[in-house]
Amino acid sequence: MHVIATAGHVDHGKSTLVxxxxxxxxxxWAEERRRGLTIGLGFAWTTIGGTEFAFVDVPGHERFVGTMMAGVGPVPAVMFVVAADGGWMPQSAEHLAVLDALRVRHGLLVITRADLADPRPALRQAREHIRRTSLGDIPSVIVSPDRDLGELKERLTGLDLPHPDPAADVRLWVDRSFTIDGAGTVVTGTLAAGTISVGDELVLGSRTVHVKGLHSLGRQVPSASGVARVAVNLRGLDRSAIRRGDALLTPSVWARTALADVRLTSSELPGSLVLHIGSAAVPVHxxxxxxxxxxxxxxxxxxxRIGDRVVLRDPGRHxxxxxxxxxxxxxxxLHRRGDARRRGADLGSAADLTMFHLTQKGFLRPEHLRVLGLPEPDLPTAGGWYIAADRTAAVKSAVDGWDxxxxxxxxxxxxxxxxxDVALAAAFAERAGFTVHEGHVDTGDRLPARVRRAVDQVxxxxxxxxxxxxxxxxxxxLGLGRREIAAAVxxxxxxxxxxxxxxxxxxxxRAAKILTGVPFTPASAGQALDSTRRVVIPLLERLDALGVTEHRPDGTRVICETSDQ
Structure with a gap:
């Protein structure tokens, strides 16, 4: 399936063309048809030359650019519409700026209403603007009510669009949600990659949801792979729990983050903007x-994920x-003076992002790389971990003074x-040539007899x-003070x-295994572990530091499924 957004000025006949x-x-909406003004996202589809096409018709008016971006965000190609009698408009420029910021590279320029004016000036003007963007020299076609659409259909079927990986992790940005009597809640969106099937378990916010039914282009289907327009019927979820910009995700392989470092196309930015990705739009500092x-x-x-393309928009200045x-x-x-400048320099010199992050963090599991959105390096693993070359020296420093x-x-x-992870510690020790032992720790004569007896009781x-x-x-x-406890540790x-x-x-x-499976608060964790707040709070802080837990927007934690603690 080819999914194409239709963009351009409000009066350029986009909806009529679709x-x-x-x-x-x-x-x-009846109001849209009465006024001839697209307000929300419109959807239509057809088959041309044996290929299925889905069109996302986006608003052209400047007041609805946010809605336009929600429709264009996940779509890989655009049909850019300019009217012969109107020519290039301010909204044409704004739509093109959005497409360029998203780095949309595939599209078709359509000059409409050629019966009302000579189309050549509008075509020349539009080409001049578009070729300076990520779209470059895209094909073009001229249409009017008295011409058939044969050439337009030929151009559409000639588009060489990318074929995403059907096995990719699912991230479906929701652009609509509604309720159907007898069926329940349905969400729609453009599936950019991956596959959704009936019966799948997905994640929406902090909830686990199940795919009860699936439609694509008005037909019930057992599964759908990107790129595709899909409507997903979710079991046991109220529509009030969903809003545009939410995402249906493959479980356990996505990280929700409120902090991200990015490379920009502009060096001068105000401090407060709105970030757009997919159908989501959130304020950012x-x-x-x-x-x-x-x-x-x-x-x-x-x-x-690393590699995502986002758009930063100033809504006040449109x-x-x-x-x-x-x-x-x-x-x-970033705590110390100069940290921000040094961080920017590091990011600017990062050619291989996988090796950059491995060096920065010191060690990464394959599943960590997947969550980050990075390919695995061409390196052997040790104890199930990729280890940065310069981290082995840390072992020699850590064991300094040990018998x-x-x-x-x-x-x-x-x-x-x-x-x-202890497997990571063993791998570090092996690289450093230092011997470790596993299993039961024998305190033996490492502790004075009095301390050893007290520790045995504990x-x-x-x-x-x-x-x-x-x-x-x-x-x-028991005679265990600060020094004795430190020796036992x-x-x-x-x-x-x-x-x-x-x-x-x-x-x-052991705590991670007990708490796996359901979101928990410190209070519910205390009940599950048969413990008290005095113990639970520092224990959860330790799990946080180890990366075993994930914080949810509702204030709960969950155990990461990739953890083997």
Missing amino acids: RRLTGMEPDR VRPLGTHAARLRLSVPLPL EIAAGADVLDIDPPP PLRPMPVEALRQRLGLP VAHLRETPFRPPDADRLRD RTGALIRLAGNVVLLPDAPG
């Missing part, structure tokens, strides 16, 4: 990072401020390095009640979360 091509009325980079703080988290490429959806904090005649407990090394207590550790008074009665017998809250080394992983 109506003639498809035999369908794209203007859904812009922090410059040098000349052509910026950090965007989104008012609402969105499911973004103009496109910049197009931008997303370079990072989990950027580092080289005794292997270090791998959990102790993991804690010293602040790593999210370990026995925690094996019975893993998330109800002894309180400070009990630890003091060094041996790998215990971990310390905060103050005198101690747990067994496997407690974070």
Whole structure:
């Protein structure tokens, strides 16, 4: 299927042209048909030369540019309409600026109403504007009511449009939602890539939803692959829970972020703009990072990936401020003087984004790269992780002072390095030529006998009640003060979360397994773990730091399915 947006000025006959091509009325509202003014997004479809075409007719009036962008955002091609008797208009320029900011590269220029004026001046003028944008020298055709549309149809079937990966992760930006009696809630959008099938489990915001039915071009279908216009019937979801700009997602492989570093097409931007991607539009605060980079703080988290193309618009001035490429959806904090300038320089020199992020973070799993939207590097993994070459030296520093005649407990090394996974710690140790051991930690003669007996009692207590550790008074009665607890942590017998809250080394992983499957608050996590707020709060903070948990917009957390803690 080819999905094409129709853009141009409000009076240039876009809707009439779509109506003639498809035999369908794209203007859904009586007010639109009465005034001859497209207000919302119109949809129509037909088959030309054996190829299915779906048209998204977008508003041309300047008051509805936000709606226009919601329709154009996920669409790979455009039919740009200019009237012979009207020529190039301010709204034509604004629509073209949107398409250029989105880097739309495929399209067709159509000069309409050739019966009312000589079409050649409008054609020449439009070509001059369009060829300076991402569309370049696109094909053109002249139409009028007294001409058949044979040449236009030939040009449409001749468009060489990209073929996205049907196995790609689904991100369907919702542009409409409605309710059908007896069927329930239906959402529509342009599926840019991937495949949706009846029975699929998808994610919408913090909810898991199920595909009850699927339609494409007015027909019920078992599945649909991008690029395609689809209507998805969702089970158990009220329409009031959905708005334009929401996205249906493949579970567990998308990260919703409110912070992103981007590369810009413009160096001068105001501090407050609106970010457009797909059908979403959210206010953002812009922090410059040098000349052509910026950090965007989104008012609402969105499911973004590195490589996404977004548009920044100034609604007050009714103009496109910049197009931008997303370079990072989990950027580092900027605390010190000069951090912003250095960050901008780093981003500007990042040629291979996968290696850039591996170097920045030190280690990444294949599933982490998928969430970021990056291809896997041509490197071997160690313990299931890609490791940056310069991070091995960190192991030698971390084990400095450890008795080289005794292997270090791998959990102790993991804690010293602040790593999210013991397998990663073992891989680091192997690279550094340092021996570690796994399994039960033998405190042996590493601790004085008195301390060892006290620690053994704490370990026995925690094996019975893993998330109800002894309180400070009990630890003091056992003779375990700050120094003794620190020694037990060094041996790998215990971990310390905060103050005198101690747990067994496997407690974070055990907690993650118990909490997997449903969103939770600190209170509900405490109930599930049979624990108290004193323990649950620092434990959840530890899971946050390890990247095991994901925060949802409603204030709850969930355990990331890619975590193996």
